[in-house]
Amino acid sequence: MSGLSHDRLHKQGATQWPYPIGEIKHPVSSRLYTDLQFATPDHRARLGAFHSKGLAEPHDPAYPFVLTTGRVYGHWHTLTRTGRTEKIQQLHPAPFLEIHPRDAKELGIIEGNFVEVRSRRGSAKLAAKVTRSISPGTVFMPMHWGALWADDAEVNVLMHSAACPDSLQPELKACAVQVIPLTAVVTARSEFDRVTATPAAIS
Numbered sequence: 001m002s003g004l005s006h007d008r009l010h011k012q013g014a015t016q017w018p019y020p021i022g023e024i025k026h027p028v029s030s031r032l033y034t035d036l037q038f039a040t041p042d043h044r045a046r047l048g049a050f051h052s053k054g055l056a057e058p059h060d061p062a063y064p065f066v067l068t069t070g071r072v073y074g075h076w077h078t079l080t081r082t083g084r085t086e087k088i089q090q091l092h093p094a095p096f097l098e099i100h101p102r103d104a105k106e107l108g109i110i111e112g113n114f115v116e117v118r119s120r121r122g123s124a125k126l127a128a129k130v131t132r133s134i135s136p137g138t139v140f141m142p143m144h145w146g147a148l149w150a151d152d153a154e155v156n157v158l159m160h161s162a163a164c165p166d167s168l169q170p171e172l173k174a175c176a177v178q179v180i181p182l183t184a185v186v187t188a189r190s191e192f193d194r195v196t197a198t199p200a201a202i203s
Contacts, residue, residue, distance in 0.1 A: 048166075055174050056162035057120075059137065063176035065103070066138045067117065069155045070173070075144045083149055095153040096129040098140040099179065104130045109181050117141065118178040122157035125182065126150075139179060 003021045037043040059066050074088040082088045097115055099107075109115060111130045116123055117139070124141070134140050146154045158177060163170045 056171050057160050057175045059176045063119065063178050065177050065179055066174055067119070067158060067177040068138060068140050068174050069143045072142045072144065077144065078146050079144050079149050095126045095142055095145040095150050097126050098129045098131050098134040100134050100136040101130050101132060102136045104128065107179060107181055114182045116180040116182055117158065118180065119158040119175050121160065124153050124155065124158060126153045139177065
């Protein structure tokens with residue numbers, strides 16, 4: 001898309017990529033596979049059967065929660081297209097961690113408390129959202145917020161680098177974490193207390 005500009009889009013309207021530098025008119029770009037022909041000797045697709053091997057990093061006593069990550073309604077990727085949209089900002093103004101009421105009660109967390117989420121690679125601090133929409137033992141953190149839009153709330157610093165050996169697609173959707181309350185008394189199970197250092201409360 002290096003050949004596109006706001007001026008060109010204004011004059012030409014909708015434009016199909018690829019559109020490299022040097023193009024002077026709308027390029028002709030065919031859409032793949034509309035003729036049902038694949039780049040194989042018999043032009044038929046090759047499908048492979050794969051079976052799940054489970055999480056690359058499951059939870060354990062030291063990191064007892066599984067963190068999942070994904071999108072929230074309205075926001076786009078790392079807020080590059082929605083971070084300045086007032087209506088969407090009001091819908092999801094800040095990052096958060098979803099946690100089940102049972103887990104929240106055990107850790108002494110109430111709605112809005114700030115918590116620290118720690119993995120073996122990094123940490124993040126954000127407000128807790130107590131909800132039954134997440135399963136016990138699992139927590140959820142949106143992928144959208146990074147250093148540009150929030151301090152110390154980037155989910156990717158928590159994730160590992162495990163990837164599919166064939167496609168090289170990174171897992172990026174689950175890892176083992178600790179959840180540590182920062183504005184409430186920790187009332188976690190003894191094993192959790194044994195393997196974590198509880199930070200001092202912040203005012």
